Amino acid sequence: MNPEFYLAIAIMGGLGLLFAAALAVADRKLRVEENPLIAQVSEVMPGANCGACGYAGCYDFAVQVVEGNAKCNGCPVGGQETADEVASLLGQESSSSARLVARILCRGGNKEAKQKEIPYAGPQSCSVQAIVSGGSKMCEYGCLGGGDCVEACRFNALFMGENGLPVVIEEFCTGCGLCAAACPRNIIEIHPTDREVFVFCRSHDGPKEASSFCSVACIGCGICARKSGGSITMVNNLPVIDQEKLDPAVIPFDKCRTGAIGYLPGRAPAATEPEEATVES
Amino acid sequence: MDLLLIFISAAIVNNFVLAYFLGICPFIGVSGKLSSAYSMGMATTFVLTIASMVTWIIYYFLLQPFHLEFLQTVAFILVIASLVQFVEMFIKKVSQPLYRALGIYLPLITTNCAIMGLALFNITREYTFYQGIVFAVGAGGGFTLALVLMAGIREELELADVPKPMRGVPVTLLVAGILALAFSGFAGMI
Known part of the structure; x- marks a missing residue:
């Protein structure tokens, strides 16, 4: 048989072996000590490297999660399942409420x-x-x-x-x-x-137009904002709720004439209503 | 003069992306944001240069003496893949910030056909070692230029009222075609 045949095998095999050995040595010499959690977390990632989480790939996301910069449920592709696995790896409660x-x-x-x-x-x-x-x-x-x-x-x-x-x-x-x-x-x-409290209206109209156009519109009176202790601000005739600061107990829901601000249907706490009534009387 | 000609030819006249249509995948995939397009271009330039050197050495000192030129494609694939792996490990050890900045782009370059194309061009055009390096830097510069141009246009496109079926990749391909047409205007220069 043609000697080139054996030579080709020898050279390709030799090159392959050489590179494999070089990479193996490099892996030992150049290994960077890092948190073993990062490897475990990146294991359960979907591995799509899509960047939908806002980080450069799944590995980067794993690093950010372990360092506490990203949330367990930050991977939109993995969904709840991945979030649970990541949370259990990190020993945290998975926040399903989010x-x-x-x-x-x-x-x-x-x-x-x-x-x-x-x-x-x-x-x-x-x-x-x-x-x-x-x-x-x-x-x-x-x-x-x-x-x-x-x-x-x-x-x-x-x-x-x-x-x-x-x-x-x-x-x-x-x-x-x-x-x-x-x-x-x-x-x-x-x-x-x-989140349970919302302003169920988007109208920026003034009181006159708003109330004549729609019976449940926000007329922009601003009473919810005045009583809210800073968690609601009036912007362009419409209350804007800062959900982080909001304390539903201080908002006078019954003072809102059209009921534009309020709880989601069926989410209003039943116990607080009589209390508010007694305070007023 | 010869080197300058090679550089300009690789960077502008025979731009790898817009004239040879090599490396279209990162050109479409990583041109969404200006900053990431720039880092991808830099990373590719870096790998192109090193790959050009190593493949040249492998070809002229290993394959040619044994008359095994027909192995060049396989050998180059092996070399480039190992090289990128090694470079990744090296950068991770030496400079963590650079490693983070390159992020996912570094392993992606392994399968970038621009690298393979460059190694093969080096051989068919019979460039010397130094010509090969200049060719690689020029090609990397041209790749970065195309990517950054595209990213700039796409950032503006975000604000444009593009018809719904054309949003995303379709309009990007159209823009890429127009860019390539524009670059064909350089064709007569060299």
């Missing part, structure tokens, strides 16, 4: 909101309505009712209620934010499930 869901911040359905004299009759898509005439409602800030969010949801977690407003099914919602991106009026926000 699950995100979409919240609809408009209560002005077809009954509450005043309709225009001439109703909108074009395609029933929110994005079209927003461009053409702003839909059938007088309010320029509220839900258009076209169901773009329902269409955008890939998890069937949204449906249009009888009143022409979308409803979120919390069990199905993954908090991905597709609906929030689809809404031309920005009435959908993504929040952790443990």
Whole structure:
């Protein structure tokens, strides 16, 4: 047989062996002592190196988690499963309460909101309505009712209620934010499930317009902000809640004439209501 | 003069990305942000230069004397893969900040066809050792230039009202095509 054949095998094999030996030596000599936790954490990562966590790859994320700069549930691809594994490796409680869901911040359905004299009759898509005439409602800030969010949801977690407003099914919602991106009026926000108090109105109108356009609008009176102790600020006729500082006990929910600020349906603490009543009387 | 010509040819006239269409994967993948595009370009330039030197030595001192030129592709793949591994370990030991800055990009370069293309060009064009190094630095510079240009354009595109089906990669490919057309204007220079 051709001697070149053996020579080729010898040279390629030799090169391979040489590089393998060099890398093995380099691995011993150049090894950097690091926290063994980092290797364990990066083991349970999905390994996609997609960068969706905001760090340069899975390994970098593992380093940041171990050093305490990133949260256990910071990997959106791995989801709850990975978060649990990482948390158990680090000996922490996995914070399942930090699950995100979409919240609809408009209560002005077809009954509450005043309709225009001439109703909108074009395609029933929110994005079209927003461009053409702003839909059938007088309010320029509220839900258009076209169901773009329902269409955008890939998890069937949204449906249009009888009143022409979308409803979120919390069990199905993954908090991905597709609906929030689809809404031309920005009435959908993504929040952790443990947040209970919201301003269910986006209207920047003054008191006169707001109250004439919609029976559940925020009229911008600012009473919630004055009593909040700094956790609520009025911006452009609309209260903005700082959820970190918020203490629901000091907010006078019953003073809000239209009920624009309040608890999520079914989340209001029953015990506190009589207490507040006694304080007032 | 010869070296300068090689440099300009590799960097601009025969730009690796926009004229030879080598290294399109990082060109599309890592051109989202200006800062990461720049570090990717720097890392690639670094690996290109070292790979050019090592593959040249392997070819002229090992393969050619034994008349095994047909092994060049396999041998170069082996060399480049090991080299990147070694460089990664070395940088990790010597400079942690640099290692973090390069991050995921360093191992990605292993499979970057621009490196392989450069090693093969070195041989077919019969460059000397020093010409090879200049060629590698020029190619790396051209790669960085293309990446940074693209990243700058894409950062502006974020603000533009791009039609929905065109968002992301499709519009990036279109822009890449227009960039390549623009660069073809340099074709007559050398």
